[in-house]
Every structure is written in structure tokens, then in C-alpha cells.
Amino acid sequence: MATNLGIAGLGVVAQGFLDLASDSQEELESIVGHAVCLKRVASRRPRSEADLTHIAFSTDLNDLASDNELDLVIELIGGTDAAYDLIKRCLQSGRGVITANKAVLAEHGNELLALARTNQVPLGFEAAVAGGIPIIAPLKTGFPANGIRWITGIINGTCNYILTAMARDETPFDDALRTAQELGYAEADPTFDIGGMDAAQKLAILVALAYDVPISVDDVYCEGITDLTIDDLKHAEELGYTIKHLAIGRVVDDSIDMRVHPALIPVNNLIAKVDDVENAVQCGTENAGVLRFMGPGAGGHATASSVMADVVNIASGLYRQPSIGGRKLAIKPIDSIEGSFYLGISAADKPGVIASIGETMARHDISIASMIQKKEESDGAADDAHIPVVILTNAIVERELNQALVELESLEDIAAPIKKIRVVDFE
Numbered sequence: 001m002a003t004n005l006g007i008a009g010l011g012v013v014a015q016g017f018l019d020l021a022s023d024s025q026e027e028l029e030s031i032v033g034h035a036v037c038l039k040r041v042a043s044r045r046p047r048s049e050a051d052l053t054h055i056a057f058s059t060d061l062n063d064l065a066s067d068n069e070l071d072l073v074i075e076l077i078g079g080t081d082a083a084y085d086l087i088k089r090c091l092q093s094g095r096g097v098i099t100a101n102k103a104v105l106a107e108h109g110n111e112l113l114a115l116a117r118t119n120q121v122p123l124g125f126e127a128a129v130a131g132g133i134p135i136i137a138p139l140k141t142g143f144p145a146n147g148i149r150w151i152t153g154i155i156n157g158t159c160n161y162i163l164t165a166m167a168r169d170e171t172p173f174d175d176a177l178r179t180a181q182e183l184g185y186a187e188a189d190p191t192f193d194i195g196g197m198d199a200a201q202k203l204a205i206l207v208a209l210a211y212d213v214p215i216s217v218d219d220v221y222c223e224g225i226t227d228l229t230i231d232d233l234k235h236a237e238e239l240g241y242t243i244k245h246l247a248i249g250r251v252v253d254d255s256i257d258m259r260v261h262p263a264l265i266p267v268n269n270l271i272a273k274v275d276d277v278e279n280a281v282q283c284g285t286e287n288a289g290v291l292r293f294m295g296p297g298a299g300g301h302a303t304a305s306s307v308m309a310d311v312v313n314i315a316s317g318l319y320r321q322p323s324i325g326g327r328k329l330a331i332k333p334i335d336s337i338e339g340s341f342y343l344g345i346s347a348a349d350k351p352g353v354i355a356s357i358g359e360t361m362a363r364h365d366i367s368i369a370s371m372i373q374k375k376e377e378s379d380g381a382a383d384d385a386h387i388p389v390v391i392l393t394n395a396i397v398e399r400e401l402n403q404a405l406v407e408l409e410s411l412e413d414i415a416a417p418i419k420k421i422r423v424v425d426f427e
């Protein structure tokens, strides 16, 4: 008996997989209990670095879907259209699939997972969220006795790299982004990462698994990191917080709270210490407290190790297809969520302004937990006539805060817009 594999793509992750497969062939076969053979690779063009001795190569992805010798096809081309067609054809023809592609799952995951179940073939996607961190398997099978109260995660390495460089080295945003691109962390077009969409796609997958709801990216509230300044990060630190781009998923009042946005996290929270391109996912559980998963969210070998975990599970017959979409829950609007907030206000440098901010907040029943007010060099928050005033509020429903902000922004002595960053402190 043998499990025969085909691979679509010859890029970073595929090369990582080829390396791991050749380095761990014997170990792999001893865990699985039979031979695991890479039979075919299809990609747009061959690459001289890839050793494809004894492996059939073609430039036509259809050769993978139609090769009846293959038991499993590993989709590593990325994107949505061609990947969707390939995965669908393989599942329809009774071939199992493994994919590292969160984009195709975010767009077509409900259909593809249903197709896999109908055809009783596996569709593995351990590598699709948080690269080398094994988080899909625990969410699928590791929590039977543990209701998941909440999930929080740093699941976009590019955002985390940029925010770390801004906080630690005071590197301006644009410079940090340029370095991330030079180091291969960020795409040539980084909009998807820094705008939050990449994290939103990954969160939608995690939430679907954790709460048995459909994958629904459009329902994820999404903010990126482009408005953050070095001053914001410095002020947050003075208040005892680190700013991270955070993904949050939980069920509140029978509704799904699903959002990605910059968040102030207390510095003593372990996730606040996850720096550079590292990823982390934390799950607050009913019976095991907070479970933490941290590690490399990307990289050829790290991501390929998650692909390999799926290969081992599927080839050993241990793979259990997750069920998602069994529950239909309402989406909790972002402005109905209660929490504390960081407010960055650019206020006229003259007497009485702080008092009028305080009066407006008090009229809206918003109490102030801390305040920083000082004249300082700024990278955008203030000019000569204005000084930064930073307020940390006590808990308030966001809708009520928004009403106060409209009023504050209409004051002559306050420059609009006021920056609002949510504080997240689940433990």
C-alpha cells in the first residue's frame, strides 16, 4: 500500500515541502505505516532548484485532477480562481486535497468543505492559518470538553513586524513597511496585509471551526494599521499597553463578535510580547483556562510542516473532516460592543480645553481611567498650536462613545478626527 501525492505549485511552500519530504521520508513512512510517494508536480514553469527526480512534472494543473494514481493533491499555488477549480475537481473525482490557501477557503470554503464531506474525501488546511502553528487541529478536535469563550490572535506577520519596528525602534511606518517588503514578509502590494483583510480571512476560518458557523469574511469587522503613529505606540506604552493588530472571535449574547483591528493589550499579557513576524493564537476556554499557541506564521519550511501534518493524518486514516456551518448566529455590530478605549485627541494648547473635554465626556457618562497631556515632538498628532491629549476610558458601549466623539470633534479647540483604538483585555 502507498499514499501517492501530487503538488500544485513550485513556490516557497512547495519547495519547503519537497525539502521536508526528502529529509524525513523514512520517519514519515514509519509514522504512517506505509509508503508515501510524491508522484507528480504541476506548476506554471519548472524551477531548476527543485529536485524532481522520479517525479512527473507538467505545466497543466488538470494533470493533477485527472491522474487516477494520486490519492492526495496538495494545492500550493495560492489565489482563488485556479485553486478553486483544482480543489473542486479533485474532490469531485474522489481525491483528497490539502491546501495552505486561506484566500480560497475564505471565498469558497463552505462549498468545498461540504463537497469534501459529501464525497467522503479529506480536505486538510492546517497550513492555511498561522503557517507553522498547529491551530486548526486543536480547534477541530482538541476542545471537546472545553467551550471556547473567545479567540484572540496576531495572525498577520507583516502588521506585527511593522508595529514591532515602530514601537521598539521608532521606525516610521513607511520605512518599516519597506523593510518588510525587502525581507520578503510583505507582498509587493501590501494593501491586503496592512488593511487587515488577510487577518480577516484567517479569523473567519478560525471562528467557523470554533463555533460551528459558516465561513463569512464579509461579516468580519476590519480595520488595518495604516493610521497608527509612533506617538500612539509610545503613549500606549506609557499607559501600560502594547498596540498589536489583533483578531478577535467570540460568541456574545448569542451573536458572533468577529473583528480585526489595532488593539491596546496590557504589556503583561503574553500576546503583547509576540514580536516581529511571529504569530500567536490564544483561546479562552471553559475548563482549561487560556491556551496559547505561538510560533512562525509564515516561511516555507514552517508552513510546509503544517502541510506535512495533514499528510500524516490523512495517510494514516486519522483525519477527521471538520463540520462547520451547523449554527446560524447573528453578527454582533461593532458599535454594540462594550470596552475601554484609547482616544488620541489633538487639542488647542490653551486653558479650559481639558475642562471642556471632561465636561463633554461626563455628559455622555464616560469616565476617564487615565489621561496624558503634554507638549512634545509629534509624528503627526499635533502641530504648534495643538498638543496631544491621550485618554483611556473606562468601559463604555462603543455606540455611546461615538456620540460623544461627534460632539468633541465639533468643538473649536479640538482637531478632528479623534483617534479611537479599542482596548482588549480578555483573560
Ligand SMILES: NC(=O)c1ccc[n+]([C@@H]2O[C@H](COP(=O)([O-])OP(=O)(O)OC[C@H]3O[C@@H](n4cnc5c(N)ncnc54)[C@H](OP(=O)(O)O)[C@@H]3O)[C@@H](O)[C@H]2O)c1
Pocket: 008, 009, 010, 011, 012, 013, 014, 042, 043, 044, 045, 059, 061, 075, 076, 077, 078, 079, 082, 100, 101, 102, 103, 127, 128, 131, 297, 298, 299, 300, 303
Ligand atoms: N509563503 C508562506 O510563508 C505562506 C504561509 C502560509 C500560507 N501560505 C499559502 O501557501 C500558498 C502558496 O504560497 P507560496 O508562498 O508558496 O506562493 P508562491 O511562492 O508564489 O508560489 C506559488 C507557485 O504556484 C505557481 N502558480 C501560481 N498560479 C498558478 C497557476 N494558475 N497554474 C500553475 N501554477 C501556478 C507559481 O508559479 P510561478 O511562480 O511560475 O508563477 C509558483 O510556483 C498560498 O496560498 C499562500 O497563501 C504561504
